[in-house]
Amino acid sequence: MKKLLLGNAAVAQGAYEAGVHFVSSYPGTPSTEITECMANYPADDVFVEWAPNEKVAAEAAVGAAIAGGRAMSCCKHVGLNVMADAIFTDSYIGVTGGAVFCVADDPGMHSSQNEQDSRHYARAAKIPMLEPSDSSDCLNFTKLAFELSEQFDTPVFVRLSTRVSHSQSLVEVGERQAVAVKPYEKNIPKHVMMTAMAKGRHVIVEERTRRLADYAATSPLNVREDNGAKIGVITAGIAYEYAKEALGDKVNYLKLGMVWPLSATLLRDFAASCDKVYVIEELDPFIENECRALGLAVEGKEHFTLLGEYTPAMIRKAVLGEDEPCCIRPEETIPNRPPVLCPGCPHRGTFYVLKKLGLTVSGDIGCYTLGAVAPLASVDTTICMGASISAAHGMAKVQGAEFNKKLVSVIGDSTFMHSGITGLSDIVYNKGANTVIILDNSITGMTGHQENPTTGKTIRGEATRQVDLVKLCGALGIEHVTVCDPFDLKAFEAVVREETARDDVSVIIAQRPCALLKSVKYEGHCEITDACRKCKLCMKLGCPAISVDESGAVHIDATQCNGCGLCIGVCPFGAIRKAD
Amino acid sequence: MNNTRNIMIVGVGGQGTLLASRILGGAVIRMGYDVKVSEVHGMSQRGGSVVTYVKYGEKVHSPIIGDGEADIVLAFELLEAYRALPALKADGRLIVNDQRINPMPVITGAAAYPENSLDKLSAKVNTTAVDALALATEAGSIKAVNVVLIGVMAKSTDIPYDTWLETIRETVPPKFLEVNLKAFELGYNHA
Numbered sequence: 001m002k003k004l005l006l007g008n009a010a011v012a013q014g015a016y017e018a019g020v021h022f023v024s025s026y027p028g029t030p031s032t033e034i035t036e037c038m039a040n041y042p043a044d045d046v047f048v049e050w051a052p053n054e055k056v057a058a059e060a061a062v063g064a065a066i067a068g069g070r071a072m073s074c075c076k077h078v079g080l081n082v083m084a085d086a087i088f089t090d091s092y093i094g095v096t097g098g099a100v101f102c103v104a105d106d107p108g109m110h111s112s113q114n115e116q117d118s119r120h121y122a123r124a125a126k127i128p129m130l131e132p133s134d135s136s137d138c139l140n141f142t143k144l145a146f147e148l149s150e151q152f153d154t155p156v157f158v159r160l161s162t163r164v165s166h167s168q169s170l171v172e173v174g175e176r177q178a179v180a181v182k183p184y185e186k187n188i189p190k191h192v193m194m195t196a197m198a199k200g201r202h203v204i205v206e207e208r209t210r211r212l213a214d215y216a217a218t219s220p221l222n223v224r225e226d227n228g229a230k231i232g233v234i235t236a237g238i239a240y241e242y243a244k245e246a247l248g249d250k251v252n253y254l255k256l257g258m259v260w261p262l263s264a265t266l267l268r269d270f271a272a273s274c275d276k277v278y279v280i281e282e283l284d285p286f287i288e289n290e291c292r293a294l295g296l297a298v299e300g301k302e303h304f305t306l307l308g309e310y311t312p313a314m315i316r317k318a319v320l321g322e323d324e325p326c327c328i329r330p331e332e333t334i335p336n337r338p339p340v341l342c343p344g345c346p347h348r349g350t351f352y353v354l355k356k357l358g359l360t361v362s363g364d365i366g367c368y369t370l371g372a373v374a375p376l377a378s379v380d381t382t383i384c385m386g387a388s389i390s391a392a393h394g395m396a397k398v399q400g401a402e403f404n405k406k407l408v409s410v411i412g413d414s415t416f417m418h419s420g421i422t423g424l425s426d427i428v429y430n431k432g433a434n435t436v437i438i439l440d441n442s443i444t445g446m447t448g449h450q451e452n453p454t455t456g457k458t459i460r461g462e463a464t465r466q467v468d469l470v471k472l473c474g475a476l477g478i479e480h481v482t483v484c485d486p487f488d489l490k491a492f493e494a495v496v497r498e499e500t501a502r503d504d505v506s507v508i509i510a511q512r513p514c515a516l517l518k519s520v521k522y523e524g525h526c527e528i529t530d531a532c533r534k535c536k537l538c539m540k541l542g543c544p545a546i547s548v549d550e551s552g553a554v555h556i557d558a559t560q561c562n563g564c565g566l567c568i569g570v571c572p573f574g575a576i577r578k579a580d
Numbered sequence: 581m582n583n584t585r586n587i588m589i590v591g592v593g594g595q596g597t598l599l600a601s602r603i604l605g606g607a608v609i610r611m612g613y614d615v616k617v618s619e620v621h622g623m624s625q626r627g628g629s630v631v632t633y634v635k636y637g638e639k640v641h642s643p644i645i646g647d648g649e650a651d652i653v654l655a656f657e658l659l660e661a662y663r664a665l666p667a668l669k670a671d672g673r674l675i676v677n678d679q680r681i682n683p684m685p686v687i688t689g690a691a692a693y694p695e696n697s698l699d700k701l702s703a704k705v706n707t708t709a710v711d712a713l714a715l716a717t718e719a720g721s722i723k724a725v726n727v728v729l730i731g732v733m734a735k736s737t738d739i740p741y742d743t744w745l746e747t748i749r750e751t752v753p754p755k756f757l758e759v760n761l762k763a764f765e766l767g768y769n770h771a
């Protein structure tokens with residue numbers, strides 16, 4: 001049956017059809033829906049979970065595969081950095097049941113802090129990598145990835161990009177293949193990676209890569225399309241679709257469905273069949289450099305950028321010299337519309353207070369990164385998951401105690417569970433006196449509401465044990481842990497003042513659920529009364545519902561306002577009230 | 581060159597553009613076309629500009645729509661319509677919800693919202709403006725703005741009325757079905 005599926009949903013369907021038994025992931029745009037979709041399949045067929053972070057997820061999948069099950073773990077490109085420790089050694093261990101790691105890159109950084117190219121991991125970890133171009137490929141490649149994993153005794157990467165993950169296209173959906181979990185067998189030389197065993201395994205890994213390159217020469221994953229043209233294009237993933245639309249049958253194609261390892265024979269043969277060969281790939285010259293290392297005179301990054309996403313028009317211009325179609329331009333500058341904290345967002349209260357107190361804010365990854373945007377402009381740094389706490393530790397140690405009294409870390413509940421706990425133990429152990437604010441909004445917000453170890457629910461919505469953040473901080477040795485509602489601005493400000501002044505490490509848990517959760521019900525909307533003196537203090541909240549017109553009068557847009565009432569507490573003249 | 585039909589849906593995160601693109605995609609496959617729908621998730625959804633591409637025809641390769649390639653731009657907000665203008669073909673059609681949502685740079689005074697944008701747009705391209713909020717309210721829910729706009733656009737496509745209704749029945753949760761069918765009808769008749 002043909003279905004219109006998101007690339008991510010097609011990966012899930014492919015894994016399901018391949019008989020996957022175990023899926024563990026941490027959410028990250030653009031990979032999140034793979035695991036969400038997996039949870040829509042029967043629990044009797046496949047165990048699916050959100051893990052606290054990508055490393056835990058990958059290790060769990062490695063364990064499941066050693067124990068004979070087919071296992072998968074999915075992440076975004078930066079999540080692969082967190083997974084990497086497990087993956088590099090899993091390459092040596094290999095698998096019993098097939099193991100597939102899906103990684104979704106984000107060229108153009110629609111929702112990411114960097115634009116890294118995950119293909120380098122395939123080469124570095126000596127793990128084969130498949131790269132689908134559309135949803136149909138997503139399904140078929142993922143299925144095949146499990147077969148290859150068992151055939152070659154290796155974990156297999158499936159690399160996606162935003163446009164593949166988040167585009168829907170037609171796929172042929174099939175039945176699940178019943179695959180039994182293989183019996184567990186103790187095998188110390190293969191499963192215990194200590195020096196003597198790892199030396200032996202490394203030999204096998206190198207031999208495996210040679211066999212995989214041989215496989216790549218004839219694999220159906222790599223498709224040659226001969227249009228009798230003089231120009232050849234070597235491409236992969238979404239760039240193939242762009243090239244195909246731009247160039248049609250004016251060129252010959254080598255579409256690489258397997259981007260690592262590459263077959264020298266295949267590349268040489270293709271190049272020899274054309275007068276001129278372009279390598280078209282988003283981000284880094286990964287395939288191009290391999291071609292050049294083989295001595296092939298290909299062209300690539302001298303025509304194409306290292307930055308962002310490609311388009312068919314860009315390719316048409318570079319290869320055929322055709323200009324972009326003319327288009328109608330606006331006569332004036334169009335203001336940008338950057339993302340903002342939602343109306344009713346609990347973080348707004350937190351950042352309003354932090355800004356008011358003039359604190360340095362060591363930030364983290366989540367919706368609350370938007371605390372860096374004007375007018376709140378409160379966040380000073382954002383690096384990676386968990387870095388708000390550890391980076392603040394470093395800041396405090398070099399800048400000293402007085403600086404530290406004007407410094408806080410902000411980190412979400414899910415991010416704290418991901419990799420904030422270790423940073424906090426560093427502060428406790430090494431005699432830091434930082435103040436850490438855990439923004440507990442009862443959910444993993446940014447990626448679209450996933451459960452985590454603090455929410456009390458599993459990915460399938462079942463009730464489960466809940467990590468108690470207060471007790472956890474206490475167990476780490478923190479003596480000052482305060483829970484406070486960031487919408488109670490006066491109380492929250494007092495707590496922040498008290499805890500930052502303290503010569504000891506402290507944690508403030510700013511607790512208020514995400515305004516988009518179904519359980520959160522704010523009533524009606526707010527309005528400005530005649531008592532307004534146009535002081536514009538409410539504008540400092542950066543609420544998208546509040547604006548000032550040309551006359552300086554303040555308005556609240558009823559279609560935007562969700563009635564959270566934070567602005568009522570900010571107004572010194574009592575000029576904001578709930579509308580009847 | 582491709583001869584696909586290219587529709588771009590633009591709006592502000594939270595306006596329900598994703599549901600609109602899913603209804604459109606669903607209707608298109610009922611017609612037996614090849615189709616690709618490209619969405620944006622994540623950070624961009626937090627009140628930022630959102631763009632969805634829907635392309636259909638005999639065979640669709642690239643899921644994205646470049647400058648000068650869109651047959652229809654369905655805009656949920658005026659400024660976003662303006663931003664999407666370069667995507668339209670010279671003879672393309674703009675359907676725009678007559679609603680203004682100020683972006684943060686306008687709210688903070690760092691930038692100005694273009695004045696009389698509807699008049700300027702109408703002067704440049706074939707434009708249909710609709711007060712989708714009023715029609716959605718009439719249908720019974722301000723959240724049905726997206727389906728009102730799909731209704732307005734539906735008339736500009738070769739997809740029959742009943743195919744749209746079937747798709748909406750299958751896409752929308754049962755308890756919101758009545759409101760959404762009404763919203764679609766109001767939009768369709770407006771066009």
